Amino acid sequence: MPLLTMRNIDKSFFGKFANQKVNLDVEAGEVHALLGENGAGKTTLMNILYGIYTKDAGEIYYDGQPVEFRSPKEAIAHKIGMVHQHFMLVPTLTVSQNITLGLREKGYPCSNRKQLNQKITQISSQYGLAIDPDAKVNTLSVGEQQRVEIMKLLYRDARLLILDEPTAVLTPQETKNFFRVLKKLREDGRSVILITHHIPEVMDIADQVTVLRDTRSIITAPITELTEEKLSEYMIGRQLKPIERPMDTAREGTGLEVRELKMIRKGVARLNGISFCIAPGEILGIAGVDGNGQKELVEAIMGIGKTPGGSVLLYGEEIKNLPIRSRIRRGLGYISDDRQQDELLMDMNLAENMLLKMYEDKTMNRHGIIHKKSLYAKTQAAIENYDIKTYSLEIPIRLLSGGNQQKLVLARELAGEPRALVVSQPTRGLDIGASEFIREQLLAGKKNGCSILLISADLEEILALSDRIAVIHGGRIMGIVPNTGEVDMTAVGLMMAGRDSMAEREEGEDADE
Amino acid sequence: MTEILAVITTYLAASLRMATPLTLAGLGESCSEKSGVINIGLEAIMLSGSFCGFIVTFWTSNLFLGILAGIAGGILVSMLHAVLSIKCCADQNMIGLALNFLFLGLTSFLFLKAFGQTTVLPTCDTVNVIRIPLLSEIPVLGPVLFTQNIFVYIMFIAIGVFWFVFYKTDWGIQLTAVGEHPRAADTAGLNVFGIRYGACLINGIFGGMAGAYITLSQLGFFMENVTAGKGYMALVAVILGRRNPIGVLLAAMLIGFADALQFNLQTMGIAVPSQAFSMMPYVAAVIVLLFSVNHSSNPSALGIPYQRNKR
Amino acid sequence: MNSKWRSVLSFAGVGAACVGISAIFIILTGGNALRAFAGFFQGIVGSAYNLAEVLVKATPLILAGLGVSVAFKSGFTNIGAEGQLYMGAIASTFIAMYLPGLPAVVMIPLCMAGAFILGGLWAFIPGVLKAKFGISEVINTIMFNYIAINLLGVLVQTVLKDPNGYFPMSPTLPDASALPVLVRSTRLHAGIFIAIAGAVLIYLLIYKTTAGFRMRAVGVNRRACSCAGISAGRNLMLSALISGGMAGIAGFSEVAGLHHKLLEGISPDYGYLAIIVALLGRKHPVGVVAAAVGIAALQVGSLSMQRTANVPSSIASIIMGTLVVLILARKTIFRKLLGKEEGI
């Protein structure tokens, strides 16, 4: 008897289906991968299971019993836990407070924090999840936040763990570690529903796979009966084409250049003199573990927040002291990794979100008046070209699925035909079809002579797109290697861990991490 | 020396008298706002508390029942606000303003119904001062802090309790979570709606008590619009005090102090229109606020209804 | 039945419930409910004068309501329309009193500009404090209300006092500063045109221009705006300025169109009603105009009801409060009728 059975689940929003006759069976002690394109309805299905949404029709059986959770509280009571696509942590509380939130431990409501912290540390070391219970969540990197989310489930001793795109924000190392945890969970007899867009991960860890396509579940099969090719065909209805990066190496001139960038934030040096130069038509990939200065680097180039030391040059012009708007006017584009915070007006519609970066465009703006027709035309074009799943361009972007929101951001930035582009995690959360498309767009931009700084936690992506690869660690560039096809991955890995690949080794402070 | 002490004592006492209703109401409002529900209808809560407290005391001659009735009156308004904001997901500013209008009319109407058109002011007993032995002998503080009535003692105890609950217990953490990130709280298994209703209930209790203080301690009678804008001033105390119980008390004391000061200045006979003095408490609030640069941190979800089924 | 009709029906339900509740209160006072309601409607549409009165009251509500909407759009919670209205009234009185010789074509625009600037300043200061120092605008705007009201009190006893009178009020202002009356033997003045023009301008500004877009965007996500090079602070301050300016023009319109002098108590809570107007009108100029006329009609009707049926004035507050509460609860009360509300 399966642990969980979902039968013929229907759910619609605004009269449009998000789930239609969806079936899902999860056995005890298995890792069950739930796959599907952006907007296929994966998150919706899980939200129904977890009691956040109410289903329109269908049945759910848990442990053989018919159930209907009206709130997450009830789901939790049945030892179901969920890590959401967008983290559900209270930023102003500490790690430990977040983990124990909602629980009634001994001594409640005056529970002994020390004891709770001990228990947390014990569980976290058991699974190899390093966290500091007393750190405020708003000081944590995304990877650390992910660990807190998982700890929340482990602390609650969940039997069924729903993980909605947990690896999207993790570095390869973190992912590896994370999978170790998953395997341990499976050994403990727990079940995991894993939503991901990374097919290799699925092949690596899943026991069973269910694929959603256009709101319906189209197949459930054991992993042993599937191949990567077959899976991608189920998901997007076709084979992926391998990306071809033009290998023209000799490039002239300087597009985006930084020299000796330095930044100190809250007394800690976040950037320690970073220099590099990207030629027009070149992609420089930045590899590195999250939290090593990537965010600061990007913000320094874009002019968000504090002015850094050193200099930022755009086609030879110093732009370090220019306001953001002037940089945008000079053709500097930006795609942030935190799209909901940095890029989107969640309560505004798609067209208005398009307008956010291009309201100064001559076609959009006539003497301060918005030119609605061309705005709508441009938005419609973006929707079509990027295959954004939406009912209309006049609905709030909040209603789109995570992947589709990201597509609009990309469409907007690339539509401006930037001379230089800073891209952070461009395909995070995108399905394989969309990722492929985005990568093609980036390469097309490069072909048009755009200097692109690509920051990605996904080494595969960096390898696939970059002309040169720089490794960042502790706010320093550890080394830059040309991406000739035979990159020494061990050397890159070493640099990411803070060790210089070449003879001169960095001592002390960096190594002991 | 003794003269200076006497001046300090009188100012302290005057500030505390005026601060008491603002603090009581402010404590409840802090709780409500921490949970994400902002109630501009504090004025209505207080007015309802004043009215119910008075009328029950008038009828039963029992102050204890009167205070309970005042609390009930406050709860009635706060729960109306809670249902409209939590269940109906209506705009909280608008609910508050509407309730202020509604209860200004309702209390005046019911008062008229109860006593008719009259030139005789119906009055009731007021609460007695309870002198706490020994403590009340302390110079300066003794007469101010320990020669007070039940409302003031309740206020002091409540400040301590609120402070402890906010900052030292799981309830405080839950309150913060619900106000900062209700969806996170919900997915962690907290009953967001329940906690918000609870916080609103507490707001009603203390707001009602603040209202009852006006009729049952300060005045001994009720009249139309007897709160005269104190609900708004309590809101000011809440923001000025950053929802910290002690901060709320200090902010309310400051407003009270400014009033005491303006009265004293007026009696000095300076030839300036009196409105110039009357605006002092408000100017003082603005000036103090200037020192809170970059420290005002509202709960992120303040005023935003939580809808589970919505993105 | 389509959703539009259901919605109309639910509003009818709200109206009926409101009428029912008011009837109970009227009967409780011993009044005649039918006569009261007749008085209510007669007070609104009974004569040209009454209709004009509705518009007279709607004028400041539209102007101040527009102001509040603009502020709310950019995330500036402006509770201070009352004070900004007072400051507008003060400014236009100042100009009209101290520059009495000007012809109307100069005088009226000048008074309006003065009212806009001083009213705007009264919101701009809290705006700067919020944008530059992160200080809560809610308190500041409330405090600025009280300060403005007291300031007016001081002024009408000093520099703006009628030198020939002993009441705390300004002298009657020169004719050149008065807005023309539109319909003879009513009080309907040209302020209503200013209000309507204001609504059109604000609509164009907010929804059709990039400046308006920026202000709206700042109200939705400040961080995303700064990442897109839109200064959150500057747009916030701009919207505060416009917001206060509109409320200031409401003050101008009351002085120039109605009272022709400055005196204490010039606004019967128009500034607070404007918040209700803005929110009921969903911060949209068309909605604001409709809500303002509605609230004005409600008030004028209630006053007339008082006169014809001798009910106490508290009934007016009760009706007003009840109506708004019912409108807020409409979707929940009529959930069955409305069907599953979109997105909920």
Place this chain on the structure above:
Amino acid sequence: GCGSEQTAKEGSAGDGKGDAGKSDGLKVALILSGPANDQGWNATALEGLKKAEDEFGITSAYMENVDIADTEAAYRDYAAQGFDLIVGHGFQFGEPAAKVGKEFPDQYFMATESNSQGDNMASYVMSCEEGAYLMGMLCAGMTKTNTIGVVGGFEQPSITKELEAFKIAAKEVNPDVKVLEIYINSFVDASLGKEAAMSMIDQGADVLYHVANQAGTGVITAAQEKGLLCCGNSYDQNSIAPDSVMCSTVYNMPLVITTAVQQVMDHKFEGGVFYLGMADGVVDIAPFHDFEDKIPKELMDQVLAKKDAIISGEFEVPRIESVTK
């Protein structure tokens, strides 16, 4: 205006007010700026209206809490409804009354405390300062600390003239007395009134007076709480605090209204500004109740003698309408 003439005729056609003395159908309306149920300023006016109703059988109507912006409309609407006499209670009603009066020449308009007038519009000003003068004497005579206090509502002539008379009277009885005065800028905030009184008590005042309507009731509460003496205003306020309220100024608003109604009935209503004081029975002081024995005989005689002098016209209380400090 031409539009309104017709309605005015209509209004007066049916009520047969041509017959002198008869009141059948005479309609009188009262407009109040605050709540009718304020146990003070407005309540006494309404009492007057009711009294006129009882005495003359007139039809009456009233409106409370009328804002300045709505005043003109209120006068006009009552006029259009055919009311024969429309009374506004407060200085701010003067100008609208005069203005609307011009459009309804067959009906009568009145305002209290104002200085406007017209053919069919009169202002009746109560000489409240005469009462306040006596209270000033009383308070100054009773103080033991040589400090007394007075709380005013708003700085407007009808209030100021009382405070000023109070101060002059106090100095007359007791040249060394210190008179503290506070305007609280509210007629409704009783807690503020109480705090103002408390502040004066803290400064040594032991006898208090108020001219702040509802808000002033707080002054009485303060005196009562501290076991001190005070004087009331508007009506006999002794019942609020029998141990504290020695005496009160009393305005006989009912008499003002009945006088006006009588004049309308007798076709004697005239435009103008009329001052009504103690001699007319419009201003008076309340009985001393329990204080009859507690007030020193000498002082009592002095006060009563002054009252007689005022009534006989021997003594005229100065009317000072702007604040002197």
